[in-house]
Amino acid sequence: MVSSEDFQKAVELIDKSETILITAHIRLDGDASGCMAAMDDVFTALGKKVKLLLLSPIPEWYRFLFTELPPILGDDVSLEQLQQGQFADPDLVIIVDTNSYSQLPEFEKYLKQADKPVLIIDHHATADGLGDVELTEKDAAAAGLIVYDFIKYAKWPITEKIAEALFVAAATDTGWFQFNNTDSRVFNSCAELINAGANPAQIYYNLYQNYSHQRFKLKAAMFNTLELHLDGRFATQHILLSDFAQSGAEHKDTENLIDECRRIRTVEAAALFVESEDGRFRCSLRSRGAVNVGKIAQKFGGGGHKMAAGLFLSHPLEKAKQLILTEITQQFEKSDSK
Ligand SMILES: [Mn+2]
Structure with a gap:
């Protein structure tokens, strides 16, 4: 578990921010997509202005998580626009599911130049220590489980959509509960997320029976x-x-x-x-x-x-x-x- 001190520091960062920029690693997966979608809804409900930014196109089978597809750096938003504050002028940057510059091409340049507070939420062993506050746990099967614990710690409301997004994060990073990282915490969290409105059969269809020809x-x-x-x-x-x-x-x-x-x-x-x-x-x-x-x-x-x-x-x-x-x-x- 992430310590309460770290959760508290992260809550304080959120509390004092009006505009929050959220991104994740290049070639984003279900964990990264689910975390971004969930945090978008949580922080928007708190009255924050949330800007999501992708570093590469999102696979079709994760698009159902977003009402509006987030823009892509390099395609929809140029590095210059980002650096000049034309896309967003955030008080806080949240990076999810990575803590490595190598996973953040181009965005790395913005990070190094922008000098904004950074919150990292991640579960990978390799880490460059990019965050001012870091909610990291190597044993968590998905970053989504840390996001879920964070939301519970802060007592922010969990809607059906948020539950669905976090279920996707946990389900995809465990290969739909097949991989060795599938522990009781995964099932406990997912059971709670089902109670909060996540629909596993519908999610399975969206994720795994939704191929293009x-x-x-x-x-x-x-x-x-x-x-x-x-x-x-x-x-x-x-x-x-x-x-x-x-x-x-x-x-x-x-x-x-x-x-x-x-x-x-x-x-x-x-x-x-x-x-x-x-x-x-x-x-x-x-x-x-x-x-x-x-x-x-x-x-x-x-x-x-x-x-x-x-x-x-x-x-x-x-x-x-x-x-x-x-x-x-x-x-x-x-x-x-x-
Ligand atoms: Mn992950």
């Missing part, structure tokens, strides 16, 4: 690249720029696709390599627990947790795969010898 075609293309290594314990897959072109899908459509190959019985770790426009490969890593993929990501300048992490590699695909395979092999050797 393009995204489904991209997934099919990805399946054809599956390779198993190390006696089936490590799976790799990749998506090339040509796959996006052929399917009509976009980069944000790759979210969660890495989890599919973990349905194979033998797979203990998985990597998905996605080619980006600049020619680099974004590598997402997942583990069932035997290997610490966070450590591998860190070695290459990326970040994440033991079970889920990501990094960029400026190598051709085969070389990138070989680098990661070597790291995974070493990690397995370490864990097997224990």
Whole structure:
């Protein structure tokens, strides 16, 4: 749990702010989206002027959380507009679900120049200490659970919409209650959120049965690249720029696709390599627990947790795969010898 002292400091920051700018990491996920939507409603109800700002386009399946889609830095709002206070002149900046400059491209420049108080709400192990006040808890399955505790601490009202947004945060960061981080706190909080009006069946439909045909075609293309290594314990897959072109899908459509190959019985770790426009490969890593993929990501300048992490590699695909395979092999050797 976050200490009451830290919650109190955060409440005081909110109390004395009139305009609050809220953002989250690039390639925002369900946790980040849910936290932003929930805080928007909570603080607006308190009479604050809330400005949400995204650092990349929001996947379609999280759009139901927002009545109005938040603007994107670089698309709808330029860095200059942000820096000159034309988008917002906040008394407080809240950053949720990350505490790392590397996850805040462009926004980092604003942060360093603007000199505004910053509140961090995060559950990642890697941290640059960006906040004046930080509500951080490595053991929380989702940042949304910390936001929920914060709202309860402050006794701010929780509407149906807020409950739904926080349920989405907890449900998505636990892979709909499948991952190792799914503890009793997740279920307790989610039970309370259901009592407050969250509808799990409707949320499941919105999140997981709401694919575009393009995204489904991209997934099919990805399946054809599956390779198993190390006696089936490590799976790799990749998506090339040509796959996006052929399917009509976009980069944000790759979210969660890495989890599919973990349905194979033998797979203990998985990597998905996605080619980006600049020619680099974004590598997402997942583990069932035997290997610490966070450590591998860190070695290459990326970040994440033991079970889920990501990094960029400026190598051709085969070389990138070989680098990661070597790291995974070493990690397995370490864990097997224990
Ligand atoms: Mn998260």
